[in-house]
Amino acid sequence: MIRLFKHYSPQAVLLLGLVDAVLLFVAAEAGWVIRAHQIAMAPGSIATRIPQLLSFVAALQIALVSVGAYGVASFLSLRFAAARLAVAIALGVLFLSLIFFLVPALTLWRSNLFYAMIIAIVLLLAGRALLGRTLGSDTFKRRIIVLGAGQRAARIGALAARPGSNVVVAGYVAMGEPGVAVDDAIPRGDIPNLAAHVIDRNATEVVLALEERRNALPLKDLLRVRTTGVAVSEISTFLERETGRIDLNSVNPSWLIFSDGFSSGRMVSGVVKRAFDVAASLLLLVLTLPVIVAAAVAIKLESRGPAFYRQRRVGLYNQPFEILKLRSMRQDAEVAGQAVWAEKDDPRITRIGRFIRKVRIDELPQTWTVLKGEMSFVGPRPERPQFVAQLEEQLPFYAERHMVKPGITGWAQINYPYGASIEDARHKLEYDLYYAKNYSPFLDLLILLQTLRVVLWPTGAR
Known part of the structure; x- marks a missing residue:
């Protein structure tokens, strides 16, 4: 990488x-x-x-x-x-x-x-x-040695075995932890010199995947490996790099605090981002106005109720705001305003609504919210207050996704198919945290370009 x-x-x-x-x-x-x-x-x-x-x-x-x-x-x-x-x-x-x-x-x-x-x-x-x-062959893949033989080490092995992986596991070293999950791991005691072992396996990186790090870090081994020129990575950093997301199963608060990212020097980038949002939202509103009007007329002809609807969402720093969307569900989709997760083939969605969701036309009026500054084109998708309260109780670090302005499209949207469950929210949160940690105009540009792929080949739009 x-x-x-x-x-x-x-x-x-x-x-x-x-x-x-x-x-x-x-x-x-x-x-x-x-x-x-x-x-x-x-x-x-x-x-x-x-x-x-x-x-x-x-x-x-x-x-x-x-x-x-x-x-x-x-x-x-x-x-x-x-x-x-x-x-x-x-x-x-x-x-x-x-x-x-x-x-x-x-x-x-x-x-x-x-x-x-x-x-x-x-x-x-x-x-x-x-x-x-x-x-795509092993020639361009990094060879790694995994320190650990438990479930974390097994996860790295499963990742390396996937088609298109960027790494090859050159060996596992069991560090005496209980619950060995990798059968071919070599006990540390059978290796006289760990640094020489790493070099003999032609490895360029050692990944620390211990189940319990407290008082168990092999500092002398890691120091000798590092001084040979071989990179040493902690599993959370390794998984962030290889998967493009923050792995919630391995990350801890101290890693988020001391790792590179969440830069405060974003003033220039923020100005550029806002300037782009204003210019692009004005242009998009002008160009897509006929499409929005046509979709609104079709919605009115198919079902009773207004063509547009406002919905309360949670934005930057947990501040509530309202988004404007084209209505894609029946007017009575939510009884008494009770928020309900969308389902696959949701019967509440109208025929016109299914089409405009698939090609993302229902999102176009949100450009007005972008123009007002409550949203950006790129950022984590804003959730409804009822879901936010539920997810903050069940998912660690969920509140941290609100430290960046929400967006119409985002890193999670182009990397994870639509989902409407706690587990789906967990996966999307991992991508949102990666975006918040590694934000740059370059990443915004990449997301905007890749959004076209999602529109052309929609997966799971609901």
């Missing part, structure tokens, strides 16, 4: 992205040269069209990120990769059309663009066919 702007990205993904950028640049230049030869025109120096070529690369690269073309499945299935590439190319054309409209100087000829798109599809598919398996 490589940390960019406080967010971890696998080396294989970054390398594939770099390869794609080079291939897209080659495709754009090849499209220009082919068309120039067709009309008997000298191609000229490549330096004269660098801005146009880079605009092609940027638009297609953004489209690839937006559709999830760098997900785990892209390394494991060429068919999956081809499907995402096809959608990305189509979106890329739309992005380029917008760029050409706003900045005419960056325009490529339509014939150039056609050839470049065809060549790009071929090159990107060939690149994944040749490199996909290699980038």
